[in-house]
Amino acid sequence: MFFKRDKNKNTNDRPGLIVMNRPSSVISEQFRTIRTNIQYSMIDEELKTIVVTSAGPSSGKSTVSANLAAIFASEDKRVLLVDADLRKPTVHKTFNTRNNIGMTTLLTDRSLTLEDSIARTQVEGLYLLTSGAIPPNPAELLASKRINEIIEIMQQQFDMIIFDMPPVLAVTDAQIMASKVDGVLFVIPKGEVKKDHVIKSKELLDNVQAKLLGAVMNKVEKTEENYYYYYGN
Secondary structure (H helix, E strand, O other): OOOEEOOOOOOOOOOOOHHHHOOOOHHHHHHHHHHHHHHHHOOOOOOOEEEEEEOOOOOOHHHHHHHHHHHHHOOOOOEEEEEOOOOOOOHHHHOOOOOOOOHHHHHHOOOOOHHHHOEEOOOOOEEEEOOOOOOOOHHHHHOOHHHHHHHHHHHHHOOEEEEEOOOOOOOOHHHHHHOOOOEEEEEEEOOOOOHHHHHHHHHHHHHOOOOEEEEEEEOOOOOOOOOOOEEEO
């Protein structure tokens, strides 16, 4: 199997990838805790596909997605991080890679294979599928039969696939994908989202029978008694 590597990538330039830049930090340890809790949350069921989303924008969900993918890869797993935010993609910036081919081109061009579209990252075991060009119809693409075929291929080649999605309240994209995966992780920035928005988001996910694994509360002020990231059921 051949995966493209971006030769222009600086191995030391990984903005936002805390678990690699500061592996001994409190935040990195909290991501390990999140990983463990996710693994035990569905111990009797296979868990290979996860959607990471939030109620609103600027929640830090893309940072959570990238670090969670890296921490799963550190367990000698083959992990694919997919930028399925086809409206405001950011994952390619975190990994300092190009975004000319990605999820959009894979969905619209059947001559492309998954191998053609994936980039190998500097993190051992972690691969990246960027968003590609921003399409005029993201929701329609994510609701197509083609996405089901692609997910099936991903599951055959990877131990874990993490989809970074747009906010639930903004568009229907996250709901669509939540109905296709094994579980959903919800990101809540402390003090920046209204309680009723979180409740409404959960209702929308419940409407598509999504399996909510839990929530990550981030942007928590660091003190002696708490951490930046907190995982809760």
